[in-house]
Amino acid sequence: MAHDPKFIRNFSIVAHIDHGKSTLADQLLLQSGAISQREFREQLLDDMDLERERGITIKARAVSLHYTLDGQKYELNLIDTPGHVDFHYEVSRSLAACEGAILLVDASQGVQAQTVANAYLAIAGDLTLVAALNKIDMQAARPDEVKEEVFNTLGLDPDEILAVSGKTGVGVPELFRTLIDRIPAPSGDQKAPLRALIFDSKYNDYQGVVVYVRVVDGTIRVGQKIKLMAMGQEYEVIGLGQFRPREVACDELGVGQVGFVVANIKQLVDVRVGDTITAAHRGAEKALAGYKEPSQVVYCGLFPATHNQFEDLRTALQKLALNDSSFTFEPETSDALGFGFRCGFLGMLHMEIVQQRLERESDLSLVQTAPNVTYEIVTRKGETLYVSNPTRIPEPGEIEEFREPYARVNFLIPADNIGVIMTLCEERRGDYIKTDYITPTRVIVTYELPLAEMIYDLYDKLKSATRGFGTMDYELLGFRPNTLVRLDVLVAGDRVDALSVVVHRDFADRRGRKLVKKLKEEIDRHQFEVAIQAAIGSKVIARETISALRKNVTAKCYGGDITRKRKLLEKQKEGKKRMKQVGNVEISQEAFLSVLEAGEA
Numbered sequence: 191m192a193h194d195p196k197f198i199r200n201f202s203i204v205a206h207i208d209h210g211k212s213t214l215a216d217q218l219l220l221q222s223g224a225i226s227q228r229e230f231r232e233q234l235l236d237d238m239d240l241e242r243e244r245g246i247t248i249k250a251r252a253v254s255l256h257y258t259l260d261g262q263k264y265e266l267n268l269i270d271t272p273g274h275v276d277f278h279y280e281v282s283r284s285l286a287a288c289e290g291a292i293l294l295v296d297a298s299q300g301v302q303a304q305t306v307a308n309a310y311l312a313i314a315g316d317l318t319l320v321a322a323l324n325k326i327d328m329q330a331a332r333p334d335e336v337k338e339e340v341f342n343t344l345g346l347d348p349d350e351i352l353a354v355s356g357k358t359g360v361g362v363p364e365l366f367r368t369l370i371d372r373i374p375a376p377s378g379d380q381k382a383p384l385r386a387l388i389f390d391s392k393y394n395d396y397q398g399v400v401v402y403v404r405v406v407d408g409t410i411r412v413g414q415k416i417k418l419m420a421m422g423q424e425y426e427v428i429g430l431g432q433f434r435p436r437e438v439a440c441d442e443l444g445v446g447q448v449g450f451v452v453a454n455i456k457q458l459v460d461v462r463v464g465d466t467i468t469a470a471h472r473g474a475e476k477a478l479a480g481y482k483e484p485s486q487v488v489y490c491g492l493f494p495a496t497h498n499q500f501e502d503l504r505t506a507l508q509k510l511a512l513n514d515s516s517f518t519f520e521p522e523t524s525d526a527l528g529f530g531f532r533c534g535f536l537g538m539l540h541m542e543i544v545q546q547r548l549e550r551e552s553d554l555s556l557v558q559t560a561p562n563v564t565y566e567i568v569t570r571k572g573e574t575l576y577v578s579n580p581t582r583i584p585e586p587g588e589i590e591e592f593r594e595p596y597a598r599v600n601f602l603i604p605a606d607n608i609g610v611i612m613t614l615c616e617e618r619r620g621d622y623i624k625t626d627y628i629t630p631t632r633v634i635v636t637y638e639l640p641l642a643e644m645i646y647d648l649y650d651k652l653k654s655a656t657r658g659f660g661t662m663d664y665e666l667l668g669f670r671p672n673t674l675v676r677l678d679v680l681v682a683g684d685r686v687d688a689l690s691v692v693v694h695r696d697f698a699d700r701r702g703r704k705l706v707k708k709l710k711e712e713i714d715r716h717q718f719e720v721a722i723q724a725a726i727g728s729k730v731i732a733r734e735t736i737s738a739l740r741k742n743v744t745a746k747c748y749g750g751d752i753t754r755k756r757k758l759l760e761k762q763k764e765g766k767k768r769m770k771q772v773g774n775v776e777i778s779q780e781a782f783l784s785v786l787e788a789g790e791a
């Protein structure tokens with residue numbers, strides 16, 4: 191097939207989570223003949239187990255399909271994007287390879303926080319937006335109102351908004367026509383030296399690194415020597431192809447085409463997403479505009495529950511990093527927990543996913559410390575430090591200014607819930623910015639909040655406060671100074687480094703009291719009395735005591751009641767996996783995370 195860019199369209203689907211992107215993508219494949227009815231039902235695009243279970247797309251994918259409109263054959267390249275707020279970064283990098291995007295909105299749920307956020311990402315990337323209401327087969331669909339919401343939030347013309355069903359396929363032929371009519375064809379220079387944008391990469395046991403590219407200028411050919419411009423490395427192209435959705439090999443990819451390159455690249459770290467591929471001989475002078483590095487915003491320590499599994503954990507992390515270059519890890523030593531790793535993630539959901547994959551794929555049992563953010567600290571000596579581990583925070587006397595990251599958060603909620611959301615944010619040291627009505631009953635409330643106050647449970651709190659109807663989105667704003675202190679915990683007189691947290695001074699006393707109380711509940715009684723203290727520097731601000739176990743209590747527990755005994759044993763077995771011996775005291779995984787709950791207002 192000739193690669194006339196005139197007949198190529200590159201686009202993404204952007205939507206709020208669960209608004210039906212994957213289903214629509216599959217429907218596009220079905221209606222273009224790329225997959226069969228049976229395959230359609232099997233949800234082809236989400237091939238990771240975890241994704242399927244959780245119903246979210248984690249990694250961006252690119253699929254090429256061929257569609258004939260009015261006798262002309264078109265190549266349509268669909269680049270799938272994740273919808274969750276943690277994965278903004280992946281959305282932007284996928285969008286950079288496109289000229290257009292389908293903005294998909296669930297016709298019953300209406301505009302949600304990530305509908306707005308993702309639409310803005312597409313607009314910022316100068317893409318043509320094709321708005322479509324999805325799930326119009328549903329009884330609860332309310333197309334007219336939702337069109338109005340799209341108009342009020344994004345200013346898109348209601349008359350141009352399509353209505354489709356990814357499930358039944360209704361409206362999809364018209365969607366194809368609109369995509370072809372409205373999205374501009376790629377406009378590269380066929381004669382110029384090769385420039386291809388790397389928008390994703392994936393590790394594969396057989397081929398090494400598979401690089402996803404969009405050719406901007408020139409042509410890439412099998413056998414050609416190429417250079418990755420940022421890294422400066424040269425490789426020979428040993429394979430090229432497209433996903434349709436199965437791998438289909440080809441000899442070359444021309445202007446505007448999207449496909450994959452195999453070139454004997456050994457490790458994911460050798461490739462930088464956003465880099466430009468050019469020819470090794472007489473290549474392009476100037477690279478394409480790359481994009482930002484992913485920024486890890488949440489950190490936590492991961493420690494093997496048993497001491498001898500450190501190397502296993504390292505192996506497991508390295509393996510995972512082969513396919514996810516957006517999380518980081520480095521060795522960390524904790525007095526309390528021994529050897530482990532400090533890991534950085536794009537957000538809370540990302541953290542949860544990584545942890546689950548680790549446990550699932552490597553049979554490790556892990557102890558996780560409370561997540562925290564990175565702090566910017568200016569010392570009395572004038573140095574600026576970035577600290578993502580509370581135990582590394584200098585003593586109070588050495589700190590000139592203590593700064594924490596802030597985010598601007600948009601809550602899209604029913605107007606009835608404005609009050610609860612405001613209370614939620616005020617309790618979390620939020621600064622109110624504004625309220626915008628998108629319809630008389632739905633609003634966007636904007637706050638600026640310390641990131642540390644958001645990472646644990648803000649999302650869950652929002653969901654329960656709005657009975658599931660509220661959604662949120664955030665963008666990082668940078669660091670701001672605050673009166674922050676490190677709160678330490680001493681168990682039986684020893685500081686347990688893994689329990690240290692950073693808190694605002696005004697909340698420290700209350701937090702300290704709650705924390706020791708919570709720990710008292712979480713730590714089992716021992717044969718001796720255990721004191722639990724919260725301290726700032728050397729000043730103890732709260733204390734609880736776990737009294738010693740009396741012999742006859744155990745005797746009773748392990749006595750006649752057989753079901754109770756069994757339950758106890760089971761619980762013990764379960765708990766054992768995640769217990770850590772700290773000095774003479776056993777501390778459970780729950781206790782390590784309880785520092786978070788103690789943060790709740």
Ligand SMILES: Nc1nc2c(ncn2[C@@H]2O[C@H](COP(=O)(O)OP(=O)(O)OP(=O)(O)O)[C@@H](O)[C@H]2O)c(=O)[nH]1
Pocket residue numbers: 205206207208209210211212213214245246247272273274324325326327328354355356357358
């Ligand atoms: N009735 C109806 N249900 C749909 C339609 N499209 C998707 N769904 C359902 O909506 C849910 C979410 O669909 P997905 O395609 O997984 O949504 P998604 O946007 O890809 O989700 P993420 O990748 O997690 O963002 C699934 O239960 C689908 O079966 C539709 O047109 N009609």
